[in-house]
Amino acid sequence: MNKTARSVALTRTRIIQAAMQVFAQQGLHGATTREIARVAGVNEVTLFRHFASKEQLLGAVIENALALQTETLSQPEEWTNDLWTDLRHFAQLYNTMLEATEDLIRTFIGEAKRHPEAARRVMQEATKPVKEKLIAYLQNGQEKGTVRTDVNPAVAIDMFTGMLLAGMLRRNAPSTSLSYTKQDYLESCVDIFVRGISTAVI
Secondary structure (H helix, E strand, O other): OOOHHHHHHHHHHHHHHHHHHHHHHHHHHHHOHHHHHHOOOOHHHHHHHHHOOOHHHHHHHHHHOOOEEEEOOOOOHHHOOOHHHHHHHHHHHHHHHHHHHHHHHHHHHHOOOOHHHHHHHHHHHHHHHHHHHHHHHHHHHHOOOOOOOOOOOHHHHHHHHHHHHHHHHHHHOOOOOOOOOOOHHHHHHHHHHHHHHOOOOO
């Protein structure tokens, strides 16, 4: 990567990080490109050179948050094809991402009703790479006989990631006292999910 390309990449990263901070603090509606540019240390013209709209920038923020999972899922040699092992590994990574972006997630959920179409579009596009790879993983399991063929992989993945999200939101809610640990919850999610989709007799 030459010096110019490196500078462009660093500026883009700064803008995304600033946007994550501003979206989390001021909400989707309250956040302005002017404020995001100020926090990033660039002018608005530079911001718009990288992102044509606030919605596009929000999509990049969410996509960036999911990058760890996308990168891991794109490394087939890291998958063992053992449902428990692989999904436990994914659950840990996904939970780490959820916790790192909790403020943004809560803001996004709280304001999504004000901008339902934009929210739906952004979430669908940003989460698409991760979901597609997980769906392909389950479809591969169906071909190999480890995953039940009557399971709809798309529905199953939505359920699995939904359980992980719900657990993080409940666990970190104010004044919440739970009788189990985070690890207990993650292990139970994986165990219940795998028992539901696996062809193995448990």
